Amino acid sequence: MSKLNSIGLDEQLAKELAEKLNDLLANYSIFYMNTRGYHWNISGDKFFELHLKFEELYNNLVLKIDEVAERVLTLAHTPMHSYADYLATSNIASVKNVTEGKVAIQHILDAFTVIITKQRDLLELSAKANDEGTNALMSDYIREQEKLVWMYRAYLGK
Structure with a gap:
């Protein structure tokens, strides 16, 4: 018989x-x-439009960062919290000095591919673990992000 945690x-x-x-x-x-x-x-020429869209996106991402870290804590573990660890672990490369909108959007699309794939893996494991909390979180994220991918791809004419 397996040992159960506090939830x-x-x-x-x-x-x-x-x-x-x-x-x-x-x-x-x-x-x-x-x-x-x-x-x-x-x-x-798309400065005003993209400046606002990127702000909207990073505000959304910071909320997800907090929710994911809190889910780790809910599972009775410690969330990773150093940028050195993030850089060593992340499949998304750190980029700098991107000034051109279409280049930035392609990086965003590439990042979403990584993120959504990882979330689908988490969905599979959370279903196996009967972890509805993680499952619901990942399901909500995927649904929202698939729509964003469609919109960013449309912006690039893809």
Whole structure:
């Protein structure tokens, strides 16, 4: 018989979920910092439009960072919290000095591919663990982000 944690989940599966959530947290954190850079450094004829969209995106990302970290804590584990760890863990590369809108948007689309794939993996594991909290969070994120991917792709004419 498996040992259950304080919210009734198998401790080993909760540990695996926390590890995957920490990996997601690292990727979200790098994505967030990249998006702040796009917001700060964007220039050109679409400045006003993209400056606002990038601000909207990084505000959304910072909320998700907090929710993911709090989910790790709910699973009775410690969220990753150093940028050195984020950089070492993230599959999303840190970028700098991006000033052209279409380049920034392509980086955003690439980041969403990484993020959504990781969230789908978490959905699978959270279903196995009967972890409705993580499952609902990932499901909500995926639904929202798939729409954003469609919109960013449309902006690029893809």
